[in-house]
Amino acid sequence: MLSLGGSAVVGFAVGNAEQLGWLDKVAPKGVTTLTLIMVSGVVEMHKRFPDDAFAARVAKAKQVTILNTWIPNLELHGRLASFRARGAVMRELDEFEDGLIERFRNHPVLRGAADLPLEDLQTVLLQRRFLSLASTMAYDLAIDLLTDEQSLRIARVIIREEYPGNTSPGSTPWRREDMKADILALGVPREALVRSRKTLATSACIDTTMELIATAGESKHADVELLTILRFWGEVLVSVEYGELWRRIGPMLGDKSVFYYPHHVHDAKSRPLAAASPLSLTHSGQLGLRLVQLIDSHEARQRFRDTEQAVVAIKSAFYDQFTLAS
Structure with a gap:
């Protein structure tokens, strides 16, 4: 099992490899590579998803890209579409x-x-x-x-x-x-x-x-x-x-x-x-x-x-x- 420090190092390395395109080169043909972001600690716990702050950022953004997100009971793509429409x-x-x-x-x-x-x-x-x-x-x-x-x-x-x-x-x-x-x-x-x-x-x-x-x-x-x-x-x-x-x-x-x-x-x-x-x-x-x-x-x-x-x-x-x- 990786320690938190090791997780952070692995996450950093994988992120850099993705940015440089190395993951695509080493992946077998026909296999889609995914970027894994590993968090080394909990910064803050929220009782609910911060809709207000998220909506404000989405409204100002020229482009929004979701790489990979997993939050229990949260369908972020649906929320994103809703917030974009609301922003318009x-x-x-x-x-x-x-x-x-x-x-x-x-x-x-x-x-x-x-x-x-x-x-x-x-x-x-x-x-x-x-x-x-x-x-x-x-x-x-x-x-x-x-x-x-x-x-x-x-x-x-x-x-x-x-x-x-x-x-x-x-x-x-x-x-x-x-x-x-x-x-x-x-x-x-x-x-x-x-x-x-x-x-x-x-x-x-x-x-x-x-x-x-x-x-x-x-x-x-x-x-x-x-x-x-x-x-x-x-x-x-x-x-x-x-x-x-x-x-x-x-x-x-x-x-x-x-x-x-x-x-x-x-x-x-x-x-x-x-x-x-x-x-x-x-x-x-x-x-x-x-x-x-x-x-x-x-x-x-x-x-x-x-x-x-x-x-x-x-x-x-x-x-x-x-x-x-x-």
Whole structure:
């Protein structure tokens, strides 16, 4: 019986012989040679096959080759075909989503953000502040309506990050205070912030968002729709907004920004849905991974598309008020 060390040596030698083509030369005619990979120890035991990590790697790979695999009760070729098909579906959804993102980014107000007069920029940010204040309410409502426990855990973690400073409660500003700090740093007088009120268009945007969340909770695919709203309305498009506005804000705040630039970075769609990974550190990435796992039918995919279109319509209507006023 070979020791573990001997097994490793034999495995290494056989692997090299296969790479050099020697096995084919020494094998009798008509005999197919197989490469035997011998493992010298157990690295980690899993209670289940790591579908998520495997799917992410398969989705990104140009070619997948299975040399020889034996895992009890695992038919890997069938899983591979399933994951490849799923990856193709996710790439279609990515293409659809990226088109919506570009359409939103090209809204006249966002496209022309770099040239906004300071007074107009301040007006946009004061109204945008009300949407930001409503974001925690949106998460609260969605958490009430979600049924998937993993989705709930992700949403809870995200909302709690809005209130940092657990080690010294009350001593750390929450995220909306950071927003106020950036707004004041951009020259908005405190009196103007105090006197600011939601316009009818801003109020309608908030009300329509809450209605969209409430209606999603009644759907057969409630978790898919709710996660789509949280990710697209609350994270991905927020990053797009702040990214475009940063072209005007950046030269004024630079590295002193404590709200707009950090949110532009942290909320961004950092990787496509087809390459969703448990290693993602962004909010959109964490929500996206679970969303990919829940989108398991044609109907679920259609609800994803319809929900994202509704979100873009709501966000665009908010910025329309500034084009109409100009």
